Amino acid sequence: MKRILTATAIAAALAAGNAQAGNTSGTFNVNVTLTSSCTLAAVTDLAFAYTSLQPGVSNATGGGFSVSCTATLPYTFGLFSGTPGTPPGAASISVTDNAVNLNYSLGLSAAGANGNGAAQLFSVTGTMAPSQPGTCATASCTNAAATNKTHTLIVNY
Amino acid sequence: MRSFAPVVTALMALLAGAPSWAGSTDKSVTVGITLSQPGGSGVASVPPQPPQQPQRAGVCYSRSLSEKTGATVQVVCDSGQFVSIEAVPGQPFLGVHGGAFRYSMSIDRDRSVYDAAAKDPFGWRTGWGTVTMLRLYDVQHAGGPGDFWADRPLELLVSF
Numbered sequence: 001m002k003r004i005l006t007a008t009a010i011a012a013a014l015a016a017g018n019a020q021a022g023n024t025s026g027t028f029n030v031n032v033t034l035t036s037s038c039t040l041a042a043v044t045d046l047a048f049a050y051t052s053l054q055p056g057v058s059n060a061t062g063g064g065f066s067v068s069c070t071a072t073l074p075y076t077f078g079l080f081s082g083t084p085g086t087p088p089g090a091a092s093i094s095v096t097d098n099a100v101n102l103n104y105s106l107g108l109s110a111a112g113a114n115g116n117g118a119a120q121l122f123s124v125t126g127t128m129a130p131s132q133p134g135t136c137a138t139a140s141c142t143n144a145a146a147t148n149k150t151h152t153l154i155v156n157y
Numbered sequence: 158m159r160s161f162a163p164v165v166t167a168l169m170a171l172l173a174g175a176p177s178w179a180g181s182t183d184k185s186v187t188v189g190i191t192l193s194q195p196g197g198s199g200v201a202s203v204p205p206q207p208p209q210q211p212q213r214a215g216v217c218y219s220r221s222l223s224e225k226t227g228a229t230v231q232v233v234c235d236s237g238q239f240v241s242i243e244a245v246p247g248q249p250f251l252g253v254h255g256g257a258f259r260y261s262m263s264i265d266r267d268r269s270v271y272d273a274a275a276k277d278p279f280g281w282r283t284g285w286g287t288v289t290m291l292r293l294y295d296v297q298h299a300g301g302p303g304d305f306w307a308d309r310p311l312e313l314l315v316s317f
Contacts, residue, residue, distance in 0.1 A: 040181055045158045045187045052194055065184070079186075100192040124186050134192045143190040154183040 038069035038115065038157045041046075043135030046126045049100060052134050060104070060126030067122065067155055069115025075157035077122070082148060088156045099146035101135035104128040106151065124153060 046060040069075050078089020092107040109123045135141075143149055
């Protein structure tokens with residue numbers, strides 16, 4: 001009985017031992033090409049509420065948007081009146097609405113920034129100068145029929 | 158042999174001046190405008206009014222108050238620092254007294270009194286401000302026997 005136990009123990013020891021005769025190693029690189037990019041979320045519509053000949057400046061509501069860019073990637077904003085033009089666009093634009101004949105200016109809350117990988121919040125700002133009469137045949141009008149009410153925000157990176 | 162140095166220099170200058178953007182993305186921005194007429198809307202009838210003076214920047218007309226009182230009520234704030242209330246010339250109203258003045262109340266003196274006043278339902282405040290007021294009498298439209306015009310003053314007060 002004792003011999004059987006001894007033989008079993010030796011066999012187990014041999015089975016658990018390293019059966020490799022030797023080893024060697026090599027190194028390799030992992031090459032990554034990262035193409036930087038930015039994504040621009042939809043811009044909230046701007047809205048002006050203006051009383052004809054009002055004495056004070058009117059500031060638009062809305063205009064918020066977010067940009068997500070590769071971390072540390074610098075980017076700038078630009079504006080185009082109407083459809084996109086050649087980058088980088090302008091820091092501000094002046095437009096006279098062709099429905100209610102009111103002039104307004106659009107600007108930006110910042111010229112640009114550096115990406116951080118997360119959504120960063122900015123806004124398109126709008127101001128309307130005082131003392132403009134506008135054109136409106138009734139008590140109240142909107143510029144729904146205007147053909148120049150849509151403009152373009154561009155992110156350059 | 159012709160030198161290419163000027164050509165190379167010009168090309169380098171062009172490259173240096175070219176936009177360095179790796180890319181761009183854009184979205185549309187829509188601007189909505191609601192234009193309203195001064196004085197609002199929905200008034201069915203307007204009493205006869207004398208010819209209106211041309212509107213000036215900084216002059217505000219109260220249409221509802223004007224129609225209620227029969228007088229054109231206007232507030233002048235051309236400079237943004239001075240306010241006056243005027244009776245429009247040609248209307249049957251007699252301006253008795255009025256003017257604009259600055260006031261200052263010390264909040265360090267009798268603070269408890271001012272604190273109490275600040276809590277009242279009319280929202281009184283202490284400190285610097287400007288007040289203008291005008292008292293008018295309607296000298297034409299008597300309401301009947303015993304209706305003396307001096308008993309029906311119209312007083313306007315603007316403070317800020």
